[in-house]
Protein backbone atom coordinates (compact mmCIF):
# COMPACT_ATOMS: atom_id res chain seq x y z
CA UNK A 1 0.00 0.00 0.00
CA UNK A 2 1.25 3.46 -0.71
CA UNK A 3 1.13 6.02 2.03
CA UNK A 4 -1.86 8.32 1.74
CA UNK A 5 -2.87 11.40 3.65
CA UNK A 6 -5.04 10.73 6.64
CA UNK A 7 -8.62 11.02 5.55
CA UNK A 8 -8.04 9.78 2.06
CA UNK A 9 -7.20 6.16 2.76
CA UNK A 10 -10.72 4.88 3.03
CA UNK A 11 -11.55 5.79 -0.52
CA UNK A 12 -11.43 2.94 -3.01
CA UNK A 13 -8.57 3.79 -5.31
CA UNK A 14 -8.74 0.90 -7.69
CA UNK A 15 -9.76 1.50 -11.22
CA UNK A 16 -12.02 -1.00 -12.86
CA UNK A 17 -10.42 -3.73 -14.95
CA UNK A 18 -9.10 -2.10 -18.09
CA UNK A 19 -11.17 -3.01 -21.10
CA UNK A 20 -9.08 -5.35 -23.21
CA UNK A 21 -6.13 -6.49 -21.17
CA UNK A 22 -4.03 -6.73 -24.31
CA UNK A 23 -3.65 -2.98 -24.07
CA UNK A 24 -2.74 -3.19 -20.42
CA UNK A 25 0.17 -5.56 -20.93
CA UNK A 26 1.98 -4.01 -23.82
CA UNK A 27 4.51 -6.32 -25.37
CA UNK A 28 2.56 -9.38 -24.30
CA UNK A 29 -0.88 -9.05 -25.88
CA UNK A 30 -1.07 -12.83 -25.71
CA UNK A 31 -0.74 -12.91 -21.94
CA UNK A 32 -3.62 -15.04 -20.75
CA UNK A 33 -6.21 -13.43 -18.54
CA UNK A 34 -5.69 -15.93 -15.77
CA UNK A 35 -2.10 -14.73 -15.36
CA UNK A 36 -3.26 -11.17 -14.82
CA UNK A 37 -6.37 -11.81 -12.78
CA UNK A 38 -6.29 -13.53 -9.46
CA UNK A 39 -7.19 -17.14 -9.68
CA UNK A 40 -10.38 -16.97 -7.68
CA UNK A 41 -12.02 -20.35 -8.00
CA UNK A 42 -15.27 -20.73 -9.83
CA UNK A 43 -18.43 -21.13 -7.82
CA UNK A 44 -19.60 -17.87 -6.36
CA UNK A 45 -22.28 -19.66 -4.43
CA UNK A 46 -24.94 -17.20 -3.21
CA UNK A 47 -26.00 -19.73 -0.58
CA UNK A 48 -22.67 -19.04 1.18
CA UNK A 49 -23.60 -15.45 2.05
CA UNK A 50 -26.55 -13.77 3.70
CA UNK A 51 -28.84 -11.62 1.56
CA UNK A 52 -27.29 -8.38 2.86
CA UNK A 53 -23.72 -9.51 2.09
CA UNK A 54 -22.18 -8.49 -1.25
CA UNK A 55 -21.31 -11.13 -3.86
CA UNK A 56 -18.06 -12.29 -2.26
CA UNK A 57 -16.40 -15.59 -3.09
CA UNK A 58 -16.74 -17.73 0.04
CA UNK A 59 -14.83 -20.95 0.53
CA UNK A 60 -17.07 -24.04 0.60
CA UNK A 61 -17.51 -25.03 4.24
CA UNK A 62 -18.15 -21.45 5.41
CA UNK A 63 -20.71 -18.73 5.10
CA UNK A 64 -20.62 -14.97 5.63
CA UNK A 65 -23.07 -12.71 7.46
CA UNK A 66 -23.15 -8.99 8.16
CA UNK A 67 -22.26 -8.34 11.81
CA UNK A 68 -22.20 -4.54 12.06
CA UNK A 69 -22.36 -1.28 10.16
CA UNK A 70 -19.86 1.28 11.32
CA UNK A 71 -18.22 4.19 9.49
CA UNK A 72 -14.55 3.75 8.71
CA UNK A 73 -14.19 0.42 10.52
CA UNK A 74 -10.45 -0.19 10.83
CA UNK A 75 -8.75 -2.21 13.57
CA UNK A 76 -10.65 -4.28 16.15
CA UNK A 77 -10.01 -5.75 19.58
CA UNK A 78 -12.35 -7.29 22.14
CA UNK A 79 -12.11 -7.25 25.92
CA UNK A 80 -12.90 -10.09 28.29
CA UNK A 81 -16.54 -9.01 28.64
CA UNK A 82 -17.07 -9.13 24.89
CA UNK A 83 -17.05 -5.40 24.17
CA UNK A 84 -15.67 -4.81 20.70
CA UNK A 85 -13.48 -1.73 20.19
CA UNK A 86 -13.13 -0.44 16.63
CA UNK A 87 -10.76 2.36 15.62
CA UNK A 88 -11.89 5.14 13.26
CA UNK A 89 -8.71 7.12 12.53
CA UNK A 90 -10.16 9.96 10.50
CA UNK A 91 -12.87 10.57 13.07
CA UNK A 92 -10.25 10.16 15.81
CA UNK A 93 -12.55 7.82 17.69
CA UNK A 94 -12.50 4.36 19.18
CA UNK A 95 -16.05 3.12 19.14
CA UNK A 96 -17.48 0.46 21.47
CA UNK A 97 -19.91 -2.18 20.19
CA UNK A 98 -21.87 -4.84 22.07
CA UNK A 99 -23.12 -8.03 20.52
CA UNK A 100 -26.81 -8.84 20.46
CA UNK A 101 -27.19 -12.28 18.91
CA UNK A 102 -25.20 -12.30 15.68
CA UNK A 103 -25.03 -8.54 15.20
CA UNK A 104 -23.60 -5.57 17.08
CA UNK A 105 -25.05 -2.38 18.46
CA UNK A 106 -23.16 0.78 19.27
CA UNK A 107 -22.34 1.19 22.93
CA UNK A 108 -20.78 4.66 22.71
CA UNK A 109 -17.40 6.20 22.05
CA UNK A 110 -14.57 4.90 24.20
CA UNK A 111 -12.31 7.81 23.25
CA UNK A 112 -12.76 10.75 20.90
CA UNK A 113 -10.41 13.51 19.82
CA UNK A 114 -7.48 11.26 18.88
CA UNK A 115 -6.99 11.70 15.13
CA UNK A 116 -5.15 8.75 13.56
CA UNK A 117 -6.21 6.42 16.41
CA UNK A 118 -5.51 3.01 14.94
CA UNK A 119 -3.62 0.16 16.62
CA UNK A 120 -5.12 -1.26 19.82
CA UNK A 121 -4.47 -3.90 22.43
CA UNK A 122 -6.31 -4.97 25.56
CA UNK A 123 -3.97 -5.77 28.44
CA UNK A 124 -4.70 -6.11 32.16
CA UNK A 125 -7.86 -3.99 32.11
CA UNK A 126 -6.42 -1.26 29.88
CA UNK A 127 -6.95 -0.46 26.24
CA UNK A 128 -3.62 0.58 24.74
CA UNK A 129 -3.93 2.49 21.50
CA UNK A 130 -1.80 4.35 19.01
CA UNK A 131 -2.01 7.61 17.18
CA UNK A 132 0.52 8.37 14.49
CA UNK A 133 2.66 10.36 16.91
CA UNK A 134 2.05 8.60 20.19
CA UNK A 135 1.01 5.75 22.46
CA UNK A 136 -1.87 6.04 24.91
CA UNK A 137 -3.91 3.88 27.25
CA UNK A 138 -7.20 4.10 29.10
CA UNK A 139 -8.96 1.87 31.60
CA UNK A 140 -11.82 -0.23 30.31
CA UNK A 141 -14.96 -0.99 32.28
CA UNK A 142 -17.75 -3.50 32.29
CA UNK A 143 -20.45 -2.64 31.40
CA UNK A 144 -18.69 -0.48 28.81
CA UNK A 145 -18.29 3.22 29.52
CA UNK A 146 -16.38 6.02 27.80
CA UNK A 147 -12.83 6.27 29.09
CA UNK A 148 -12.79 8.68 32.02
CA UNK A 149 -9.13 9.50 31.53
CA UNK A 150 -6.55 8.79 28.85
CA UNK A 151 -2.89 8.45 29.79
CA UNK A 152 -0.53 9.51 27.04
CA UNK A 153 2.60 7.48 27.51
CA UNK A 154 4.62 8.58 24.50
CA UNK A 155 4.50 11.52 22.09
CA UNK A 156 6.71 12.79 19.31
CA UNK A 157 6.73 9.82 16.95
CA UNK A 158 7.12 10.98 13.34
CA UNK A 159 3.85 11.85 11.64
CA UNK A 160 2.93 11.48 7.98
CA UNK A 161 3.83 9.00 5.28
CA UNK A 162 3.03 5.53 6.56
CA UNK A 163 1.33 6.87 9.67
CA UNK A 164 -0.07 3.63 11.11
CA UNK A 165 1.55 2.60 14.40
CA UNK A 166 1.40 -0.81 15.96
CA UNK A 167 1.17 -1.52 19.68
CA UNK A 168 2.14 -4.61 21.60
CA UNK A 169 2.43 -4.07 25.35
CA UNK A 170 4.18 -6.74 27.36
CA UNK A 171 5.01 -7.07 31.05
CA UNK A 172 8.28 -5.17 30.65
CA UNK A 173 7.62 -2.69 27.84
CA UNK A 174 5.81 -2.08 24.61
CA UNK A 175 6.64 -2.46 20.93
CA UNK A 176 5.68 -0.08 18.17
CA UNK A 177 6.70 0.18 14.51
CA UNK A 178 7.31 3.24 12.36
CA UNK A 179 7.15 2.79 8.58
CA UNK A 180 8.74 4.54 5.62
CA UNK A 181 7.79 8.19 5.05
CA UNK A 182 7.25 7.27 1.38
CA UNK A 183 7.88 4.37 -0.94
CA UNK A 184 11.61 3.53 -0.83
CA UNK A 185 13.42 6.20 1.19
CA UNK A 186 16.80 5.43 2.71
CA UNK A 187 16.01 6.27 6.35
CA UNK A 188 18.62 4.20 8.07
CA UNK A 189 19.70 7.10 10.27
CA UNK A 190 16.18 8.08 11.35
CA UNK A 191 13.59 6.62 13.73
CA UNK A 192 11.64 5.30 10.75
CA UNK A 193 11.58 1.88 9.09
CA UNK A 194 12.13 0.33 12.49
CA UNK A 195 10.47 -1.55 15.32
CA UNK A 196 11.22 -0.09 18.73
CA UNK A 197 10.78 -1.55 22.16
CA UNK A 198 10.05 1.06 24.82
CA UNK A 199 10.03 0.81 28.58
CA UNK A 200 6.49 0.73 30.01
CA UNK A 201 6.72 4.42 30.93
CA UNK A 202 7.90 5.32 27.39
CA UNK A 203 11.04 7.00 28.72
CA UNK A 204 13.69 4.69 27.32
CA UNK A 205 13.81 2.55 24.24
CA UNK A 206 15.91 0.04 22.34
CA UNK A 207 16.00 -0.72 18.65
CA UNK A 208 14.35 -4.05 17.98
CA UNK A 209 14.43 -4.55 14.18
CA UNK A 210 15.13 -2.40 11.12
CA UNK A 211 14.46 -2.49 7.38
CA UNK A 212 10.66 -2.39 7.83
CA UNK A 213 8.43 -0.65 5.27
CA UNK A 214 4.96 -0.68 6.82
CA UNK A 215 4.09 -3.11 9.59
CA UNK A 216 0.73 -2.17 11.10
CA UNK A 217 0.26 -4.90 13.68
CA UNK A 218 2.70 -6.82 15.88
CA UNK A 219 1.85 -9.93 17.89
CA UNK A 220 3.67 -12.56 19.89
CA UNK A 221 3.06 -16.12 18.84
CA UNK A 222 0.84 -17.39 21.68
CA UNK A 223 2.83 -18.91 24.50
CA UNK A 224 6.13 -17.43 23.25
CA UNK A 225 8.00 -14.13 23.09
CA UNK A 226 8.48 -14.49 19.35
CA UNK A 227 7.44 -11.30 17.56
CA UNK A 228 5.68 -11.44 14.18
CA UNK A 229 4.12 -9.01 11.73
CA UNK A 230 3.14 -8.50 8.11
CA UNK A 231 5.11 -5.95 6.10
CA UNK A 232 3.67 -4.31 2.99
CA UNK A 233 5.95 -4.43 -0.05
CA UNK A 234 7.04 -1.35 -2.00
CA UNK A 235 5.51 0.10 -5.18
CA UNK A 236 6.80 0.75 -8.71
CA UNK A 237 9.36 -2.03 -8.69
CA UNK A 238 9.81 -1.85 -12.47
CA UNK A 239 9.82 1.94 -12.79
CA UNK A 240 13.54 2.10 -13.59
CA UNK A 241 12.93 -0.26 -16.49
CA UNK A 242 10.49 2.20 -18.03
CA UNK A 243 7.22 0.97 -16.62
CA UNK A 244 4.26 3.32 -16.71
CA UNK A 245 1.92 2.97 -13.77
CA UNK A 246 -1.43 1.49 -14.67
CA UNK A 247 -0.66 0.89 -18.34
CA UNK A 248 2.52 -1.05 -18.71
CA UNK A 249 3.94 -2.49 -15.53
CA UNK A 250 4.60 -6.18 -16.13
CA UNK A 251 7.31 -6.27 -13.45
CA UNK A 252 5.59 -4.26 -10.73
CA UNK A 253 2.35 -6.21 -11.15
CA UNK A 254 4.14 -9.30 -9.85
CA UNK A 255 6.75 -7.80 -7.50
CA UNK A 256 7.57 -7.49 -4.69
CA UNK A 257 5.63 -9.76 -2.33
CA UNK A 258 3.97 -8.68 0.88
CA UNK A 259 5.80 -10.29 3.75
CA UNK A 260 5.07 -12.22 6.92
CA UNK A 261 8.11 -11.76 9.13
CA UNK A 262 9.44 -13.04 12.41
CA UNK A 263 11.07 -9.95 13.93
CA UNK A 264 14.16 -10.90 15.90
CA UNK A 265 16.02 -8.37 18.03
CA UNK A 266 18.88 -6.79 16.10
CA UNK A 267 17.86 -8.16 12.71
CA UNK A 268 17.47 -6.28 9.43
CA UNK A 269 14.56 -6.97 7.08
CA UNK A 270 15.77 -5.36 3.85
CA UNK A 271 13.66 -2.28 3.18
CA UNK A 272 14.19 -0.15 1.14
CA UNK A 273 17.12 -1.89 -0.56
CA UNK A 274 16.07 -5.51 -0.71
CA UNK A 275 12.63 -7.07 -1.09
CA UNK A 276 11.17 -10.51 -0.44
CA UNK A 277 13.73 -13.27 -0.71
CA UNK A 278 16.79 -10.99 -0.88
CA UNK A 279 16.06 -9.40 -4.27
CA UNK A 280 17.70 -5.95 -4.60
CA UNK A 281 15.61 -3.10 -5.96
CA UNK A 282 17.03 -1.63 -9.18
CA UNK A 283 17.43 1.79 -7.56
CA UNK A 284 20.06 0.36 -5.21
CA UNK A 285 21.85 -2.05 -7.57
CA UNK A 286 24.94 0.17 -7.67
CA UNK A 287 25.21 0.64 -3.93
CA UNK A 288 28.67 -0.69 -3.09
CA UNK A 289 27.20 -2.54 -0.12
CA UNK A 290 24.15 -4.02 -1.88
CA UNK A 291 25.36 -7.62 -1.53
CA UNK A 292 26.15 -6.99 2.10
CA UNK A 293 22.65 -5.55 2.59
CA UNK A 294 21.14 -8.58 0.86
CA UNK A 295 23.21 -10.98 2.96
CA UNK A 296 22.15 -9.25 6.16
CA UNK A 297 18.45 -9.25 5.20
CA UNK A 298 16.26 -11.76 7.00
CA UNK A 299 13.84 -13.10 4.36
CA UNK A 300 10.14 -13.39 5.15
CA UNK A 301 8.91 -16.65 6.60
CA UNK A 302 6.05 -16.32 4.11
CA UNK A 303 5.46 -14.24 0.99
CA UNK A 304 1.94 -13.09 0.18
CA UNK A 305 1.00 -11.86 -3.27
CA UNK A 306 2.36 -8.54 -4.55
CA UNK A 307 0.32 -5.45 -3.60
CA UNK A 308 -2.12 -7.49 -1.57
CA UNK A 309 -1.66 -4.96 1.29
CA UNK A 310 -1.57 -7.14 4.40
CA UNK A 311 -3.15 -5.14 7.22
CA UNK A 312 -4.53 -6.71 10.40
CA UNK A 313 -3.96 -10.35 11.27
CA UNK A 314 -4.24 -12.76 14.17
CA UNK A 315 -2.92 -16.06 15.44
CA UNK A 316 -5.79 -18.51 15.79
CA UNK A 317 -6.19 -20.38 19.05
CA UNK A 318 -9.57 -21.60 20.24
CA UNK A 319 -12.14 -20.82 17.60
CA UNK A 320 -15.22 -22.16 15.90
CA UNK A 321 -12.94 -23.10 13.04
CA UNK A 322 -11.82 -26.29 14.72
CA UNK A 323 -8.55 -27.80 15.92
CA UNK A 324 -7.10 -27.84 12.42
CA UNK A 325 -6.77 -24.05 12.55
CA UNK A 326 -4.96 -23.93 15.89
CA UNK A 327 -1.64 -22.12 15.47
CA UNK A 328 -2.51 -20.80 12.00
CA UNK A 329 -2.71 -17.12 11.07
CA UNK A 330 -5.61 -15.22 9.51
CA UNK A 331 -4.80 -12.09 7.55
CA UNK A 332 -7.03 -9.27 6.27
CA UNK A 333 -5.65 -8.05 2.94
CA UNK A 334 -6.84 -4.59 1.97
CA UNK A 335 -6.09 -5.11 -1.72
CA UNK A 336 -3.98 -3.45 -4.37
CA UNK A 337 -4.34 0.18 -5.42
CA UNK A 338 -1.97 0.32 -8.40
CA UNK A 339 -1.79 -3.17 -9.86
CA UNK A 340 -2.98 -3.40 -13.47
CA UNK A 341 -5.62 -5.84 -12.29
CA UNK A 342 -6.78 -5.76 -8.69
CA UNK A 343 -5.39 -8.38 -6.30
CA UNK A 344 -5.55 -9.10 -2.59
CA UNK A 345 -8.97 -8.09 -1.17
CA UNK A 346 -9.36 -11.19 0.91
CA UNK A 347 -9.24 -13.04 4.17
CA UNK A 348 -6.39 -15.50 3.86
CA UNK A 349 -5.44 -18.39 6.11
CA UNK A 350 -1.70 -18.89 6.54
CA UNK A 351 -1.28 -22.52 7.51
CA UNK A 352 1.48 -23.57 9.91
CA UNK A 353 2.96 -27.05 9.87
CA UNK A 354 1.95 -28.53 13.23
CA UNK A 355 5.31 -30.29 13.69
CA UNK A 356 7.93 -27.78 12.53
CA UNK A 357 5.73 -24.75 13.37
CA UNK A 358 6.50 -22.90 10.15
CA UNK A 359 4.09 -21.78 7.40
CA UNK A 360 3.66 -24.27 4.58
CA UNK A 361 0.76 -22.88 2.56
CA UNK A 362 -1.98 -20.33 2.41
CA UNK A 363 -5.62 -20.63 1.61
CA UNK A 364 -8.28 -18.20 0.45
CA UNK A 365 -11.25 -18.06 2.84
CA UNK A 366 -13.15 -15.07 1.44
CA UNK A 367 -12.45 -12.89 -1.60
CA UNK A 368 -14.17 -9.51 -1.56
CA UNK A 369 -13.66 -9.12 -5.31
CA UNK A 370 -16.64 -10.11 -7.40
CA UNK A 371 -16.77 -12.41 -10.39
CA UNK A 372 -16.05 -9.44 -12.67
CA UNK A 373 -13.26 -8.21 -10.35
CA UNK A 374 -15.58 -5.63 -8.76
CA UNK A 375 -14.51 -4.34 -5.33
CA UNK A 376 -17.17 -5.22 -2.78
CA UNK A 377 -15.11 -4.61 0.37
CA UNK A 378 -11.61 -3.77 1.53
CA UNK A 379 -10.67 -5.96 4.50
CA UNK A 380 -8.68 -4.23 7.24
CA UNK A 381 -8.53 -6.40 10.35
CA UNK A 382 -9.59 -9.81 11.54
CA UNK A 383 -10.58 -11.12 14.97
CA UNK A 384 -11.81 -14.31 16.60
CA UNK A 385 -15.05 -13.27 18.28
CA UNK A 386 -15.18 -14.02 22.01
CA UNK A 387 -18.06 -16.31 22.90
CA UNK A 388 -18.70 -17.71 19.43
CA UNK A 389 -15.25 -18.32 17.95
CA UNK A 390 -16.47 -16.94 14.63
CA UNK A 391 -14.16 -14.81 12.48
CA UNK A 392 -14.96 -11.11 12.23
CA UNK A 393 -13.40 -8.89 9.60
CA UNK A 394 -13.71 -5.14 9.12
CA UNK A 395 -14.20 -3.28 5.83
CA UNK A 396 -13.35 0.42 5.66
CA UNK A 397 -14.74 0.85 2.18
CA UNK A 398 -18.27 -0.35 2.88
CA UNK A 399 -18.15 0.61 6.59
CA UNK A 400 -19.06 -2.85 7.80
CA UNK A 401 -17.93 -5.77 9.89
CA UNK A 402 -18.60 -9.24 8.52
CA UNK A 403 -18.79 -12.60 10.24
CA UNK A 404 -17.35 -15.79 8.76
CA UNK A 405 -18.98 -18.90 10.20
CA UNK A 406 -17.99 -22.49 9.53
CA UNK A 407 -20.85 -24.74 8.38
CA UNK A 408 -22.14 -26.95 11.16
Ligand SMILES: [Ca+2]
Pocket residue numbers: 211231259269270271274275276298299300
Ligand atom coordinates in the same frame (compact mmCIF):
# COMPACT_ATOMS: atom_id res chain seq x y z
CA1 LIG B 1 11.69 -7.57 3.96
